[in-house]
Amino acid sequence: xxxxxxxxxxxxxxxxxxxxxxxxxxxxxxxxxxxxxxxxxxxxxxxxxxxxxxxxxxxxxxxxxxxxxxxxxxxxxxxxxxxxxxxxxxxxxxxxxxxxxxxxxxxxxxxxxxxxxxxxxxxxxxxxxxxxxxxxxxxxxxxxxxxxxxxxxxxxxxxxxxxxxxxxxxxxxxxxxxxxxxxxxxxxxxxxxxxxxxxxxxxxxxxxxxxxxxxxxxxxxxxxxxxxxxxxxxxxxxxxxxxxxxxxxxxxxxxxxxxxxxxxxxxxxxxxxxxxxxxxxxxxxxxxxxxxxxxxxxxxxxxxxxxxxxxxxxxxxxxxxxxxxxxxxxxxxxxxxxxxxxxxxxxxxxxxxxxxxxxxxxxxxxxxxxxxxxxxxxxxxxxxxxxxxxxxxxxxxxxxxxxxxxxxxxxxxxxxxxxxxxxxxxxxxxxxxxxxxxxxxxxxxxxxxxxxxxxxxxxxxxxxxxxxxxxxxxxxxxxxxxxxxxxxxxxxxxxxxxxxxxxxxxxxxxxxxxxxxxxxxxxxxxxxxxxxxxxxxxxxxxxxxxxxxxxxxxxxxxxxxxxxxxxxxxxxxxxxxxxxxxxxxxxxxxxxxxxxxxxxxxxxxxxxxxx
Amino acid sequence: xxxxxxxxxxxxxxxxxxxxxxxxxxxxxxxxxxxxxxxxxxxxxxxxxxxxxxxxxxxxxxxxxxxxxxxxxxxxxxxxxxxxxxxxxxxxxxxxxxxxxxxxxxxxxxxxxxxxxxxxxxxxxxxxxxxxxxxxxxxxxxxxxxxxxxxxxxxxxxxxxxxxxxxxxxxxxxxxxxxxxxxxxxxxxxxxxxxxxxxxxxxxxxxxxxxxxxxxxxxxxxxxxxxxxxxxxxxxxxxxxxxxxxxxxxxxxxxxxxxxxxxxxxxxxxxxxxxxxxxxxxxxxxxxxxxxxx
Numbered sequence: 001x002x003x004x005x006x007x008x009x010x011x012x013x014x015x016x017x018x019x020x021x022x023x024x025x026x027x028x029x030x031x032x033x034x035x036x037x038x039x040x041x042x043x044x045x046x047x048x049x050x051x052x053x054x055x056x057x058x059x060x061x062x063x064x065x066x067x068x069x070x071x072x073x074x075x076x077x078x079x080x081x082x083x084x085x086x087x088x089x090x091x092x093x094x095x096x097x098x099x100x101x102x103x104x105x106x107x108x109x110x111x112x113x114x115x116x117x118x119x120x121x122x123x124x125x126x127x128x129x130x131x132x133x134x135x136x137x138x139x140x141x142x143x144x145x146x147x148x149x150x151x152x153x154x155x156x157x158x159x160x161x162x163x164x165x166x167x168x169x170x171x172x173x174x175x176x177x178x179x180x181x182x183x184x185x186x187x188x189x190x191x192x193x194x195x196x197x198x199x200x201x202x203x204x205x206x207x208x209x210x211x212x213x214x215x216x217x218x219x220x221x222x223x224x225x226x227x228x229x230x231x232x233x234x235x236x237x238x239x240x241x242x243x244x245x246x247x248x249x250x251x252x253x254x255x256x257x258x259x260x261x262x263x264x265x266x267x268x269x270x271x272x273x274x275x276x277x278x279x280x281x282x283x284x285x286x287x288x289x290x291x292x293x294x295x296x297x298x299x300x301x302x303x304x305x306x307x308x309x310x311x312x313x314x315x316x317x318x319x320x321x322x323x324x325x326x327x328x329x330x331x332x333x334x335x336x337x338x339x340x341x342x343x344x345x346x347x348x349x350x351x352x353x354x355x356x357x358x359x360x361x362x363x364x365x366x367x368x369x370x371x372x373x374x375x376x377x378x379x380x381x382x383x384x385x386x387x388x389x390x391x392x393x394x395x396x397x398x399x400x401x402x403x404x405x406x407x408x409x410x411x412x413x414x415x416x417x418x419x420x421x422x423x424x425x426x427x428x429x430x431x432x433x434x435x436x437x438x439x440x441x442x443x444x445x446x447x448x449x450x451x452x453x454x455x456x457x458x459x460x461x462x463x464x465x466x467x468x469x470x471x472x473x474x475x476x477x478x479x480x481x482x483x484x485x486x487x488x489x490x491x492x493x494x495x496x497x498x499x500x501x502x503x504x505x506x507x508x509x510x511x512x513x514x515x516x517x518x519x520x521x522x523x524x525x526x527x528x529x530x531x532x533x534x535x536x537x538x539x540x541x542x543x544x545x546x547x548x549x550x551x552x553x554x555x556x557x558x559x560x561x562x563x564x565x566x567x568x569x570x571x572x573x574x575x576x577x578x579x580x581x582x583x584x585x586x587x588x589x590x591x592x593x594x595x596x597x598x599x600x601x602x603x604x605x606x607x608x609x610x611x
Numbered sequence: 612x613x614x615x616x617x618x619x620x621x622x623x624x625x626x627x628x629x630x631x632x633x634x635x636x637x638x639x640x641x642x643x644x645x646x647x648x649x650x651x652x653x654x655x656x657x658x659x660x661x662x663x664x665x666x667x668x669x670x671x672x673x674x675x676x677x678x679x680x681x682x683x684x685x686x687x688x689x690x691x692x693x694x695x696x697x698x699x700x701x702x703x704x705x706x707x708x709x710x711x712x713x714x715x716x717x718x719x720x721x722x723x724x725x726x727x728x729x730x731x732x733x734x735x736x737x738x739x740x741x742x743x744x745x746x747x748x749x750x751x752x753x754x755x756x757x758x759x760x761x762x763x764x765x766x767x768x769x770x771x772x773x774x775x776x777x778x779x780x781x782x783x784x785x786x787x788x789x790x791x792x793x794x795x796x797x798x799x800x801x802x803x804x805x806x807x808x809x810x811x812x813x814x815x816x817x818x819x820x821x822x823x824x825x826x827x828x829x830x831x832x833x834x835x836x837x838x839x840x841x842x843x844x845x846x847x848x849x850x851x852x853x854x855x856x857x858x859x860x861x862x863x864x865x866x867x868x869x870x871x872x873x874x875x876x877x878x879x880x881x882x883x884x885x886x887x888x889x890x891x892x893x894x895x896x897x898x899x900x901x902x903x904x905x
Contacts, residue, residue, distance in 0.1 A: 115886045141875030299721035306714040
């Protein structure tokens with residue numbers, strides 16, 4: 001004991017104590033209480049549904065896509081398993097049913113996901129809620145699904161599940177759920193999970209890192225279907241029947257409630273929330289005196305709980321840290337930040353970039369125009385970014401700087417003009433393609449992934465520079481682990497370069513503004529870019545931080561990166577830039593070295609109002 | 612055969628008008644607040660159940676019942692805005708209001724389900740004659756005709772309100788750009804409240820008109836909510852005319868599927884139509900193309 005340092009132990013305890021308590025409680029509860037088989041059956045029911053909630057957590061909590069699809073997938077997985085068991089009772093056992101349930105889930109997830117994911121936000125939520133409503137009415141009207149009566153295995157084969165029941169079945173079901181929890185834990189802290197959280201933060205952010213938003217959404221959608229299908233199979237196996245009432249759309253709402261109450265995006269969230277919501281559903285009537293009332297008003301209780309949690313504890317019960325909240329109340333805002341965020345010490349050494357040694361050619365924009373309705377925001381602008389040179393883009397508010405940057409980074413489709421990186425032709429509107437050519441960017445309002453550490457925010461970008469598959473990363477295969485170490489080192493190097501190494505482990509959501517900007521720059525650097533587009537990086541930085549930023553930008557261009565700097569801070573621009581382009585009302589009115597541009601009559605007129 | 616088709620299309624318009632009455636309530640609220648009120652179906656069900664209670668149990672006369680229903684549902688809608696919608700709008704994402712309005716609907720449903728008890732869904736008498744009207748080969752009940760007329764009247768009234776009154780302008784301005792509207796002295800909070808009040812009135816009117824068509828069924832609210840959503844998804848968000856036409860298109864498609872295959876495929880047809888629209892034109896037929904926000 002004495003050999004292990006105390007901080008390591010406490011960190012380990014902090015990370016795992018919750019999991020240990022939950023696992024012990026779940027495994028120990030029924031035998032200690034001496035529960036009857038009927039109680040165990042209800043527990044099996046709860047656990048099967050919790051698996052569905054865990055799937056919901058993957059797509060909505062991790063990837064931020066509001067979806068009620070898992071409830072519908074649960075129904076399909078359950079019915080397919082039941083139909084199979086009904087027709088081939090001799091060949092079907094639990095593993096087969098699970099495999100079939102998962103397989104059916106994957107297929108349904110893919111079929112539903114491909115069209116549904118063309119939309120996002122609440123729209124996706126509505127379409128999937130409709131799906132959950134649709135399936136009960138479909139099974140109602142077909143013979144193969146048993147119509148209104150559903151499929152009752154026990155009625156047809158009185159000794160159907162002899163090989164596993166009671167306590168052993170509970171243990172197996174519990175084991176399966178814990179395996180699913182462990183899987184989502186591995187998933188969340190893998191390169192796949194990091195992409196999901198980037199997507200959750202903003203589709204734009206994900207694409208700026210070269211992550212294909214649609215594909216990532218589809219992956220999240222399909223992965224979320226797998227535990228739902230498994231839950232369906234376990235449901236049918238333990239309850240020995242499935243019918244319209246087993247897949248009521250209210251279940252989807254209950255599962256949503258479970259995730260919200262437990263905490264979306266937390267690995268244990270759906271389990272804790274599920275224990276509360278589904279426990280009330282199954283065992284509420286056991287509570288003496290109020291039991292009957294409780295069942296009558298179950299929906300109301302869930303609804304009120306949902307509203308209270310969403311409004312008061314948006315992180316859910318698992319994310320709720322009463323000690324932190326107390327601490328925050330004691331010492332407010334600013335002081336807390338000073339205490340928790342170490343001062344930045346930017347390095348003046350070379351940045352941790354590899355690619356810029358290669359001859360890259362130039363990033364050439366020519367004749368770019370962009371129109372919004374009747375407004376010509378950018379009008380035939382030419383701009384060239386050279387490796388190792390810093391190009392400043394200045395102009396009054398509304399002159400089209402950010403619009404041009406959004407075209408250059410591929411987020412806006414340009415109405416005319418051409419873009420080439422090196423000798424590769426590219427186009428506005430293809431953000432992922434532009435990013436993959438080695439063009440990185442930051443945003444005027446930093447887009448940091450909340451709920452994960454600053455290191456993870458940079459890691460998601462560093463992941464794009466190492467070659468390993470999501471599978472290798474999720475299941476911690478040797479190559480996945482090796483790649484993770486390389487990416488992690490790279491992310492730490494980038495953080496060190498912007499002076500945030502000491503803050504790597506802190507929560508990004510709590511970072512003050514200056515820190516957020518620096519994290520974004522570190523993240524852009526971590527993609528190992530050839531060209532870097534910075535949208536007002538100095539806005540909101542302290543004078544000391546601006547000095548650090550200057551040193552950093554110099555070292556970046558010294559290392560061979562071509563930097564485009566959109567900026568209002570004129571001293572900074574004139575001090576750093578090799579080339580300056582001035583925009584006014586969408587057109588380029590001047591271009592040249594800083595000294596030349598400063599003397600340009602049009603520029604003086606626009607900036608100083610001189611005649 | 613032709614007459615069957617024509618009849619199905621006319622019934623489709625009538626059923627579509629039921630969806631349209633739901634959809635317009637959504638549209639008003641959505642345009643002003645960017646909130647899709649998932650409790651709307653439950654508000655309409657409250658209207659239906661109140662008209663059952665007042666007309667059948669308490670024996671009120673039609674007009675008094677109508678006024679009471681519209682007022683009560685509007686009050687519930689305003690309470691919803693205050694208690695669950697406005698606080699949720701402080702969150703940046705749409706998950707907040709999606710869940711709180713869904714939860715509000717669930718709470719209201721639980722209350723009316725318990726008040727109504729386990730009784731069967733019963734017919735609500737129509738103030739109009741129950742004798743079907745026959746025009747050529749088309750047969751339609753007076754109440755269904757009333758649904759079509761009510762929908763058209765509400766659409767016209769809402770369009771007039773949008774274009775002729777200060778509050779209507781304020782509401783359209785807020786839907787265009789909340790912040791700029793606020794700079795011009797329009798309080799988005801009050802606009803939101805007004806939108807929920809109007810949405811509630813429409814839900815109340817819809818409940819009164821639909822009562823004789825839908826019966827006093829306590830389990831249909833979620834399905835109604837989603838049908839209204841499908842109508843808007845087809846027609847385009849934020850467009851009142853779009854909601855109307857989307858609703859009719861949905862109703863007619865369902866009736867045609869019903870006629871030519873089986874009623875079992877009716878709900879699938881709605882989803883299919885929406886997915887088709889999504890693939891061809893993701894913003895709906897009358898929705899404007901949206902530039903992505905960076």
